[in-house]
Amino acid sequence: MSVTLGKPARIRPRLPSSVGLDRLLLLLAVLLVWQALTWLAGPEVITSPVATVRKLASIMTASDFAGHAYETGRAFAAALIISLLGGLAAGLILGSRRLAGEVAEPLLVAFYSIPKVTLYPVILLLFGLGVSAKIAFGAIHGIIPVALFAMNAVRNIRSVHVRAARAMRLTPLQIATYVLVPAALPEIIAGFRIGFALTLLGTLIGEMFASQRGIGYMLVQAMETNDIGTIMALALLLGTIATAVSWALLRLDRSLNEQH
C-alpha cells in the first residue's frame, strides 16, 4: 500500500522493554529543545512549554471553551462517520469489482493529492456557511484514503475465500460482513488511522474559513491577532489528541497483524 500513500513500514511486532524509557527520554529531549528555542527566539515568538500548558489550562477552563469544543466535536464526529463508512463501502465495492477498481483508482489518487483547500469556495457555495460545510470539508479529506486502503486490502484477499462465499450463496452484504471485512481488517484499520487524521485536519480547515465557532475559529482568530500563546496551546491540544488516537489505532493494527 505504500505505493500510493506512503504508509510507514511496520516495525517488529514485539517491542523491547526499553521502548518506554526511550519514549520518556525523547519527550524530555523535545521539551528541552522547545525550551531552548524559546530562549533563543524569545517568549513572544515561541512560548515556553510551561507557559503553553498554563495557557492551555486557562483556555480550557474559560466559559466559552466547552461550546467551541462541542461545535468542533459534533462536526468532526459526523465527518468521521461519513469518511469511515462511506470510504469502507466504496473500498469494498471497488476492491471486489476488478474493472470498477481499475477505472476508479487513478481518479481517487488524483483527488487525494490535489490541494483540497483550493476547493473551499466551492464547498461554501454548495453548502453555505455553517456546520454542513465543515462536515463536507472533513469528509472529502478523509474518505479517499479509507477507500484506497480498503480497496487494496480486498484485492489482496485470497480468491478462495471469495469463491467459498459465492459457493455458499451468501448475499453481497453477507460477503462483505463475514468475509471481506474480517480478512482485510488490518489494512482497513491502517486506512482508518490515516482517515482519522485527515478528517480532523479537514474539519479544522473548514472551521478556519467557514465558521464563527469551534477550535478552528479560535485558531484563525489567534492567527489574525498574532496571539502565539493561544496558537501553541491549541496546537498542543490537537497534537496530543491526534497522537493518542493514532497510537491506539497503531496498537490495534499491530495486534491484529500478529493474529493474522
Next chain:
Amino acid sequence: MSRAGFIRLLVVAAAIFALEVACRAGVIDAITIIPPSAMAAGAWNLLVSGRYTQDILLTLGSVGLAVVLAIVGGFGLGYVLFRLPRLRRALDPLLASYYAVPTFVFYPLFIVLFGLNRLPLVAIGFVFAVIAMAINTLTGFERVPPVLRRTAKALRLSEPATLVGITMPACAPYLLTGAKLVIAYSFIGVIAGEFVLSGAGVGHQIAFAYNNFDNPNMYGLMLLLIGFVSALNMVLFAWERRFYRRRGLT
C-alpha cells in the same frame, strides 16, 4: 489505451458534460458553479491576459524551493532514523500522527521568524512535506534485500559507497513515492498558507476572487491549479507504477 482507461475517460467526459448541461439549464445557478466551458474560458483568458503570471510564478517558485528542501531534508532524516533504530522506535507514534496537526497554524510563528516574505510559505510547504519523504526513505531502506547488504560487505564498500552504489538504487521506487508525496504536500502547504495569510500567489488570488464573487477568475485559477497538479501527479503515478512493477514490487 486499456479498457479501464477508456471507460475512465468516458466517465470523466460524461461527468463534465452533465455539469455543463446542469449549469446551462439553470439547475445549478451561476453564483454557485459556472459551466465547465466558462471555467476553461476563464482559465484561458487569465493565462493570455498575463494578469496572474506574477502570482503563478511566485507560487511555483515557493513550491519548487520547498520540494527541493523537503526531499533533501527528508532523505537525511530518513537515513538518520534508519541508522538509529532506537530513536526510530521511540518516534513511531509521532511520525504516524504527524499529519493530524494542521501545520499551517504555525504560519504566524514563521512570519515572526523569517519576516513578511515568501520564506514562511516555503517553510510551511517544507514542514508539511518533509516527514512524508522521511517515512518513505525509511521504508525503502528497511526493504533493501539483506543479500545486497551482504554483497556490499563482501566487496568491502565504504558506507558512502554502499549508500550511493547499492542502497539508493535498491530503494529508488520508495524514494520516488516519497518525492511524489513531497510535491503534493508542498503544493497543499504553500497554497493553504497563501489562502490564510498572504498578499500574493495563486491561493491568495483564488480567495480574493471568491470574496469578490469573481467566478470566472476563481474557477479559472482553480482549474489551472488543479489541472496542473493532477497532470503532474498522473505522470509521477504512472512512472511509479512502472518502476514498482519492473522491480517485482506491487
